[in-house]
Amino acid sequence: MPGSDPPGHPGRTIVVAFIVRRVIAAVLMLAVVSAATFAIFFLIPRALGQTPEGMASRYVGRDATPEAIQGAVKRMHLDDPILVQYGRFAQGIVAGQDYSLGPKKAECPAPCFGFSFNNNQPVWPTLLDRLPATLSLAFGAAIVWLISGVGIGVISALRRGTLLDRTAMTVALAGVSLPIYFTGLVSLSVFAYTLGIFPGGGSYTPITQNPVMWFQALILPWITLAFLYAALYARLTRAGMLETMSEDYIRTARAKGLKESTVVVKHALRATLTPILTIFGLDLGLLLGGAVLTESTFSIQGIGKLVIDAIRGNDLPVVLGVTLFAAFFIVLANLIVDILYAVVDPRVRLS
Amino acid sequence: MTTPPQSFLELRDLRIHFPTEDGLVKSVDGLSFKLDRGKTLGIVGESGSGKSVTSLGILGLHKGGGAKISGEIWLDGEELVTADQDHVRTLRGKKMAMIFQDPLSSMHPYYSVGAQIIEAYRIHHKVSKAVARKHAIDLLGRVGIPQPDKRVDDYPHQFSGGMRQRAMIAMSLSCDPELLIADEPTTALDVTVQAQILDLMTDLQREFNSALIIITHDLGVVAELSDDILVMYGGKCIEYGSAEDIFYRPEHPYTWGLLGSMPRLDREPTERLLPIKGTPPSLINVPSGCAFNPRCTFTDRTEGRSTSEVPELAETEGGHLVRCHMSREERRSIWDNEIKPMMEST
Numbered sequence: 001m002p003g004s005d006p007p008g009h010p011g012r013t014i015v016v017a018f019i020v021r022r023v024i025a026a027v028l029m030l031a032v033v034s035a036a037t038f039a040i041f042f043l044i045p046r047a048l049g050q051t052p053e054g055m056a057s058r059y060v061g062r063d064a065t066p067e068a069i070q071g072a073v074k075r076m077h078l079d080d081p082i083l084v085q086y087g088r089f090a091q092g093i094v095a096g097q098d099y100s101l102g103p104k105k106a107e108c109p110a111p112c113f114g115f116s117f118n119n120n121q122p123v124w125p126t127l128l129d130r131l132p133a134t135l136s137l138a139f140g141a142a143i144v145w146l147i148s149g150v151g152i153g154v155i156s157a158l159r160r161g162t163l164l165d166r167t168a169m170t171v172a173l174a175g176v177s178l179p180i181y182f183t184g185l186v187s188l189s190v191f192a193y194t195l196g197i198f199p200g201g202g203s204y205t206p207i208t209q210n211p212v213m214w215f216q217a218l219i220l221p222w223i224t225l226a227f228l229y230a231a232l233y234a235r236l237t238r239a240g241m242l243e244t245m246s247e248d249y250i251r252t253a254r255a256k257g258l259k260e261s262t263v264v265v266k267h268a269l270r271a272t273l274t275p276i277l278t279i280f281g282l283d284l285g286l287l288l289g290g291a292v293l294t295e296s297t298f299s300i301q302g303i304g305k306l307v308i309d310a311i312r313g314n315d316l317p318v319v320l321g322v323t324l325f326a327a328f329f330i331v332l333a334n335l336i337v338d339i340l341y342a343v344v345d346p347r348v349r350l351s
Numbered sequence: 352m353t354t355p356p357q358s359f360l361e362l363r364d365l366r367i368h369f370p371t372e373d374g375l376v377k378s379v380d381g382l383s384f385k386l387d388r389g390k391t392l393g394i395v396g397e398s399g400s401g402k403s404v405t406s407l408g409i410l411g412l413h414k415g416g417g418a419k420i421s422g423e424i425w426l427d428g429e430e431l432v433t434a435d436q437d438h439v440r441t442l443r444g445k446k447m448a449m450i451f452q453d454p455l456s457s458m459h460p461y462y463s464v465g466a467q468i469i470e471a472y473r474i475h476h477k478v479s480k481a482v483a484r485k486h487a488i489d490l491l492g493r494v495g496i497p498q499p500d501k502r503v504d505d506y507p508h509q510f511s512g513g514m515r516q517r518a519m520i521a522m523s524l525s526c527d528p529e530l531l532i533a534d535e536p537t538t539a540l541d542v543t544v545q546a547q548i549l550d551l552m553t554d555l556q557r558e559f560n561s562a563l564i565i566i567t568h569d570l571g572v573v574a575e576l577s578d579d580i581l582v583m584y585g586g587k588c589i590e591y592g593s594a595e596d597i598f599y600r601p602e603h604p605y606t607w608g609l610l611g612s613m614p615r616l617d618r619e620p621t622e623r624l625l626p627i628k629g630t631p632p633s634l635i636n637v638p639s640g641c642a643f644n645p646r647c648t649f650t651d652r653t654e655g656r657s658t659s660e661v662p663e664l665a666e667t668e669g670g671h672l673v674r675c676h677m678s679r680e681e682r683r684s685i686w687d688n689e690i691k692p693m694m695e696s697t
């Protein structure tokens with residue numbers, strides 16, 4: 001393409017076609033992910049010797065008679081070929097499904113991820129129940145780290161080599177290397193239990209119940225989680241800004257007589273942020289599937305806490321559900337980033 | 352502090368040095384010249400001789416970049432090296448503008464060509480976006496972009512190399528600068544477009560009585576446009592004079608080499624008459640004596656001074672300056688009897 005004149009304007013139809021293509025790709029991606037996840041959770045245990053009866057016994061309790069177990073196998077079709085089972089699983093997600101569990105009938109409307117081994121609750125409503133806590137944590141932290149990380153990165157780049165820059169980058173290095181359960185516990189013990197400025201662990205309250213409490217309880221988790229990412233983003237932004245500021249088009253912007261602040265924000269930051277946007281979308285998508293460490297450290301009943309408890313309790317359907325849910329957010333984030341990128345970077349649209 | 356000069360632009364002993372890990376890079380080392388309104392100065396010299404660094408220096412674009420700058424730059428009665436940099440900023444784009452060497456990397460990839468021209472115009476003119484847009488379309492039309500009202504919204508990557516160069520020129524001309532520095536403005540263009548662009552710049556010059564500095568490897572372009580020519584070598588001026596001086600009475604061996612290596616239709620491109628052997632000098636460890644001495648074929652005629660003494664830039668006749676150890680008579684006789692006949696014979 002370089003050298004030739006590509007047809008002038010990316011028309012509306014090209015943009016729409018681009019978006020449609022990406023959406024279809026995302027849906028296919030989800031199908032593949034669900035199949036792969038299903039295979040990991042059902043095929044591998046089977047290969048390792050887990051029998052349909054063993055599976056079924058998780059539903060009917062420990063002391064069940066062989067007849068009861070056989071009944072459960074039949075009702076849940078656990079002896080069907082794996083492909084048929086996957087078909088039923090996928091159908092459940094798309095169209096819903098009815099199970100008969102023991103004496104009672106259980107209805108599982110779409111999207112149906114089955115029932116928890118541990119409390120026989122349907123997985124999907126549990127997920128939805130846990131989602132607000134995870135959303136609050138992830139979005140709040142994202143705002144904090146984006147503003148502080150990018151801000152510090154830009155200032156560090158502009159004041160390169162100064163004491164400020166070196167201090168910021170040292171702190172950032174610490175931020176990248178310190179694990180959350182360490183920073184989380186330290187901040188809890190200092191700010192919550194010793195100084196008493198913020199409420200301690202387990203004090204998360206839904207925003208609908210008490211917005212003030214919600215905010216107070218989340219301040220420490222937000223900052224702890226954001227610290228890690230802010231450190232990463234500060235380093236990324238600094239490196240990006242240093243590179244961009246030496247580009248020829250920055251010199252052109254200065255040659256026009258632009259104010260240095262305009263040069264930095266409108267020209268340099270604009271170019272630096274575009275690749276960071278991609279990483280941001282993926283990081284956020286990943287977090288929406290549950291911030292496992294932060295939620296555990298601060299005992300926030302979010303999706304991350306749900307999955308860690310499910311793993312401990314061998315609760316396969318919940319683990320499977322959360323995995324797919326998380327995969328959904330990652331694919332969605334990818335999709336949004338792709339489309340946003342096409343809006344922000346004019347060079348993407350035609351390709 | 353010295354008195355302001357009469358000329359519109361005057362450089363006095365300008366030095367631009369970059370401290371690097373390998374040592375001090377003396378990219379520009381004691382450069383002086385004058386340029387009046389309505390006149391054109393051509394700067395020639397091989398790659399790395401300091402042409403671009405000089406032009407960026409005039410615009411004040413080295414400040415803050417770690418460069419050590421000394422000397423004086425007078426523009427229309429104001430000294431720019433010591434001036435308030437925020438004031439110099441307001442001169443950029445309006446009073447002095449530059450056409451950059453590499454138009455693809457010199458335009459912002461995320462903004463449309465029109466937006467970049469509009470921005471340049473609106474920094475110095477308090478007009479609405481719509482008015483500025485009309486001006487941008489008008490400019491794009493003037494530099495020969497077809498259908499400028501449509502292409503104005505294109506992004507730089509959608510333009511061909513030649514079109515980008517023209518858009519770059521449109522951007523630089525947007526505020527009718529009184530001093531225009533064109534750094535290799537026509538290298539990426541074919542001959543017809545090149546002629547159009549050069550016409551465009553001379554039009555601007557005539558219309559606004561602007562001063563023009565044109566930097567190029569193409570001696571043909573220089574010959575066509577320049578009133579005066581400055582030959583740079585290793586960050587210094589080694590010969591300066593009117594276009595006639597440089598083309599008909601050149602006195603420096605390096606200038607002879609440049610003229611001799613001009614491609615000509617009647618010769619094979621590879622067959623250069625007077626190739627300049629060797630490589631450009633290091634700007635960190637400048638050769639002792641005359642910086643050109645390792646490549647000069649006439650060192651035996653300098654009474655041994657070529658490696659021991661730095662030659663002065665001395666006037667040979669009526670504003671024609673040469674930096675060479677050979678005597679004026681010696682240089683003239685070499686040109687008249689050895690070089691000129693050789694160039695004319697083939």
Ligand SMILES: Nc1ncnc2c1ncn2[C@@H]1O[C@H](COP(=O)(O)OP(=O)(O)OP(=O)(O)O)[C@@H](O)[C@H]1O
Nearest residue numbers: 369371376378397398399400401402403404405634
């Ligand atoms: N910021 C800088 N730091 C260190 N050295 C530099 C810097 N900018 C330029 N130089 C050096 O200064 C010298 C002159 O560079 P300049 O760009 O002026 O050459 P030029 O004459 O324009 O060459 P060309 O014809 O290839 O454009 C080169 O050796 C270059 O490496």
Ligand SMILES: [Mg+2]
Nearest residue numbers: 402403452534
């Ligand atoms: Mg150059």
